[in-house]
Amino acid sequence: MSTRREKAQVLDPVGMGRAITRIAHEIGERNKGVEGVVLIGLRSRGVELAQRIAAKLEEIEGVKVPVGALDITLYRDDFGRAATQPVVRRTEIPFSVNDKRVVLVDDVLFTGRTTRAALDGLMDLGRPQCVQLAVLVDRGHRELPIRADYVGKNLPTSRNEAVQVFMAEEDSVDKVVIYEAVEE
Amino acid sequence: MGLTSKDLLGIQGITSEEIRLILDTAASMKEIASRDIKKVPTLRGKTIINLFYEPSTRTRTSFEIAGKWLSADVINISTSSSSVVKGESLKDTGLTLQAMHPDVVVIRHAVSGAPHLLAKLLKCSIINAGDGAHEHPTQALLDLFTIRERRPTLEGLKVAIVGDILHSRVARSNIFAMQKMGMHVRVCGPPTLLPRYVESLGVEKHLSVERAIADVDIIMMLRVQRERMGAGLFPTLREYSKLFGLNLDRLKMARPDVLIMHPGPINRGVEIAPEVADGPYSLIQDQVENGVAIRMALLYLLAGGQNN
Numbered sequence: 001m002s003t004r005r006e007k008a009q010v011l012d013p014v015g016m017g018r019a020i021t022r023i024a025h026e027i028g029e030r031n032k033g034v035e036g037v038v039l040i041g042l043r044s045r046g047v048e049l050a051q052r053i054a055a056k057l058e059e060i061e062g063v064k065v066p067v068g069a070l071d072i073t074l075y076r077d078d079f080g081r082a083a084t085q086p087v088v089r090r091t092e093i094p095f096s097v098n099d100k101r102v103v104l105v106d107d108v109l110f111t112g113r114t115t116r117a118a119l120d121g122l123m124d125l126g127r128p129q130c131v132q133l134a135v136l137v138d139r140g141h142r143e144l145p146i147r148a149d150y151v152g153k154n155l156p157t158s159r160n161e162a163v164q165v166f167m168a169e170e171d172s173v174d175k176v177v178i179y180e181a182v183e184e
Numbered sequence: 185m186g187l188t189s190k191d192l193l194g195i196q197g198i199t200s201e202e203i204r205l206i207l208d209t210a211a212s213m214k215e216i217a218s219r220d221i222k223k224v225p226t227l228r229g230k231t232i233i234n235l236f237y238e239p240s241t242r243t244r245t246s247f248e249i250a251g252k253w254l255s256a257d258v259i260n261i262s263t264s265s266s267s268v269v270k271g272e273s274l275k276d277t278g279l280t281l282q283a284m285h286p287d288v289v290v291i292r293h294a295v296s297g298a299p300h301l302l303a304k305l306l307k308c309s310i311i312n313a314g315d316g317a318h319e320h321p322t323q324a325l326l327d328l329f330t331i332r333e334r335r336p337t338l339e340g341l342k343v344a345i346v347g348d349i350l351h352s353r354v355a356r357s358n359i360f361a362m363q364k365m366g367m368h369v370r371v372c373g374p375p376t377l378l379p380r381y382v383e384s385l386g387v388e389k390h391l392s393v394e395r396a397i398a399d400v401d402i403i404m405m406l407r408v409q410r411e412r413m414g415a416g417l418f419p420t421l422r423e424y425s426k427l428f429g430l431n432l433d434r435l436k437m438a439r440p441d442v443l444i445m446h447p448g449p450i451n452r453g454v455e456i457a458p459e460v461a462d463g464p465y466s467l468i469q470d471q472v473e474n475g476v477a478i479r480m481a482l483l484y485l486l487a488g489g490q491n492n
Binding site: 087125 | 186481
């Protein structure tokens with residue numbers, strides 16, 4: 001039996017706000033505005049993150065960017081292997097993704113398997129013009145040829161550590177914490 | 185989170201938490217029906233066998249669609265064209281199917297307890313799609329799901345189930361399911377079609393439709409099983425319709441926002457008037473549509489668990 005212990009807080013509310021602001025600026029810069037841009041957050045922290053980026057983009061560009069929510073449970077590659085069965089949550093994308101510039105938004109990029117599942121799920125919904133990836137934290141250890149286009153913070157970690165993003169909407173506080181495993 | 189049993193044999197064997205998990209999962213699955221490409225890869229490589237010893241349109245078709253939308257391979261066995269007509273027993277049919285490595289067997293059988301026998305015999309998951317006059321759990325789950333879409337809080341809702349309660353596995357599963365969710369159930373029908381001691385299930389018994397439907401949130405009409413008429417349980421369809429059918433006049437006695445349900449297939453003009461079945465508060469088509477989402481949820485929860 002192993003539990004985990006907080007090792008360090010790597011982002012505080014101010015740091016998180018700055019990272020989100022920078023990602024929003026970069027999205028506007030890369031896409032030369034937000035024409036045709038839509039944000040799709042991965043359940044569940046990615047959705048809140050996408051909404052914050054959208055709010056920031058509205059401040060910067062003066063345009064409301066559509067935000068959707070994608071649940072990747074049905075596209076996982078560890079189906080039937082995971083210790084507990086993941087709960088299927090709702091995919092809610094109230095717009096067509098055809099010919100859109102889709103920015104997938106997730107909280108932590110780790111092995112890349114979630115992103116792979118998200119790409120498959122997205123392609124089942126239509127044919128975007130292009131897909132970009134925005135993450136708040138990139139912690140390394142990729143197992144698939146996937147990289148992020150927008151990164152809030154690069155965070156070198158060891159494999160047995162865990163990174164958790166807390167967001168005020170769900171967790172009543174904004175922070176990113178790194179945990180290390182403790183053998184009992 | 186998952187279901188504790190490998191099988192779904194009846195509502196009696198599951199908890200209200202499990203019912204909630206199934207309904208929540210179904211709510212997520214429903215979105216897939218609105219897509220252009222109605223398929224997700226979740227159950228790739230899984231095999232589902234539909235074994236139906238009794239006729240069925242909506243249950244069998246919706247299990248088949250549910251399996252296919254989840255990318256499972258679905259095989260339908262209708263017993264009229266299988267070895268069953270050569271006299272093969274349920275046990276031997278079950279063992280034969282097991283040798284083909286199915287992940288889920290969905291069974292409907294005229295004998296109560298048939299799915300339970302298979303569940304003990306086979307390693308795969310068994311889903312009861314109706315056994316005799318015992319249970320029809322997936323119907324009760326889709327009924328709860330359909331109600332919850334209109335009335336998000338199930339607790340405290342009042343339901344009148346009207347018709348042939350005695351022979352109805354739908355009524356039985358719904359009584360168990362609704363009570364687990366804190367709903368109040370009344371049953372109503374001719375005395376010959378109400379089980380003796382039905383009150384022991386914790387339901388109110390009514391012989392007058394008017395009184396039964398007076399202040400309920402939901403009216404659930406059951407099909408008159410015409411084959412029962414020969415047994416002398418009620419004189420004529422016309423008389424049944426007059427005394428227990430739901431028509432517009434009778435509906436005026438109910439609350440103006442009452443929801444009307446029927447598990448199908450309906451006998452138009454017998455237990456339910458066409459204007460009621462097609463009316464604004466009728467959820468009959470929703471029930472059929474939601475049947476697919478509920479069965480997708482169950483296949484996901486049973487075929488995808490750790491027990492596989």
